[in-house]
Amino acid sequence: MVYLDTSALIKRYVPEANSEAFDAYFIAQAPASISRLGLVEIRCALARKRRNNNISAEREKAAMDEVRTDIQDGVLIVQPTGDVHFAEALHLIDQIVEAPLRSLDALHLAIAKSLKTSELATADAVMRQAAQSLGMSIAYFGD
DSSP: OEEEOHHHHHHHHSOOTTHHHHHHHHHHHOSEEEEHHHHHHHHHHHHHHHHTTSSOHHHHHHHHHHHHHHHHTTSEEEEOOOHHHHHHHHHHHHHOOSSOOOHHHHHHHHHHHHHTOSEEEESOHHHHHHHHHTTOOEEEOOO
């Protein structure tokens, strides 16, 4: 099962560069895993887009409803996040020296690693670099 980073997943709910490519990938790969962290991040990303006047409040609500529907329909599997993931994220920050790994990216990688995912989908270049250094297969949807 693939693990979806928020930078890629947001493309399913809000039109961005590479949204069509990601949606085709998503449909082909479903079901896919996200974490509770990803759920919080997608909610935050939608709110930020509304605050920046990139989407309307109605589109924000509709997008979040679509996320909930994908979860209810079982095409998005929300994985728990626990202390073991935080401990692994600390280790990954020390291990991955070639990428400027951010804290939440380290946590996503720790979760994906613990799930033994077949592939990680991202639109973030740093996340791609870090995941590649761990030997993960990557589906990249960045600009």
